[in-house]
């Protein structure tokens with residue numbers, strides 16, 4: 001089975017040129033000009049005309065939470081609905097977070113997630129592990145997880161009593177990765193101080209959603225980010241800050257990098273496009289925008305865009321963790337701290353970053369591909385099989401129409417959640433054809449994927465993305 005994508009503009013993190021792409025089976029066989037007239041390509045089983053379109057790698061979203069248990073409920077997308085929505089939006093690989101429950105081994109957490117994901121996922125997926133307890137046994141088990149293709153571990157400096165680890169535990173885990181080559185990812189917020197503020201606000205009767213933002217000040221994200229990087233420096237290991245949201249945290253990353261620490265960070269579309277004003281919407285509507293770290297005052301956004309340009313931020317992921325407004329977010333009607341934390345986003349990332357990044361003139365198409373696919377693939381052990389278009393790579397391909405205009409809305413999105421954070425927002429750009437390993441998942445507005453067709457990706461150890469040329 002061969003497919004020829006002809007007449008498009010092929011974009012990778014390195015360059016951009018008019019070229020044809022020939023796919024044979026699950027992999028890309030050739031990229032070049034004039035393939036359409038020659039040999040195998042001339043007799044391709046399927047031909048896709050990509051004139052006027054960009055041909056780009058499928059997106060890689062390294063931060064999703066399908067079916068995550070949180071605050072007495074579960075994220076509303078499972079691996080079937082969430083990965084279908086991802087594919088609709090141009091994302092062909094996710095890396096989700098398996099969770100170690102208290103008293104459980106890492107292997108038990110991993111196996112539970114594989115059981116959930118494997119029969120359902122429409123797209124290829126990897127897993128990180130959320131580690132909630134550190135002991136000698138768990139440290140040894142990290143080595144075995146790396147052998148099973150799970151080389152990245154997320155630790156929390158927030159949510160005391162739920163996820164938070166103390167500095168000693170974080171430092172011990174980091175020290176282990178100095179030997180085993182794993183990567184520690186940190187949710188960097190000062191959970192202790194935040195908890196005190198939350199209790200104080202609630203005692204004062206401040207219960208509305210906006211208080212979620214006011215009790216998690218950006219200074220406490222900056223503090224924790226600085227501490228995380230200092231601990232990694234002491235352990236002599238790289239570190240990756242998840243969902244960075246503020247200029248204080250970005251400064252900590254930039255300072256670390258400027259003194260040579262291999263510190264890396266991702267941000268998410270919600271921090272680039274939404275703000276504290278959304279959390280402060282009237283009534284209970286702000287609950288739709290409750291995530292942690294919280295949305296920041298709008299003037300942080302320009303700093304984050306600059307970070308994406310200067311490569312102090314290397315990745316854009318979503319932290320996709322949807323909860324229905326009507327029957328899940330409502331759990332916090334009288335107490336902002338009981339609102340399930342998380343936003344839907346896995347479907348919108350590709351187009352939002354194109355629209356607000358490339359179409360708006362902040363970043364080039366090549367930098368877009370680097371942020372959306374190539375850097376995540378490199379950092380999380382999927383490159384060069386994923387994250388680029390090259391002979392031998394998996395044929396995970398998006399044919400993208402940059403001129404299509406549409407309006408984001410819960411009435412048209414495919415995520416299983418009853419609202420959109422971007423309701424009514426007009427965007428330029430539409431993934432028209434989405435392929436994984438040569439199979440068409442989306443074409444002509446139709447979904448052709450199969451639950452369970454996605455494969456678990458055993459990832460290799462961390463390797464950093466090079467700085468842009």
Ligand SMILES: [Zn+2]
Nearest residue numbers: 063065319321
């Ligand atoms: Zn998360």
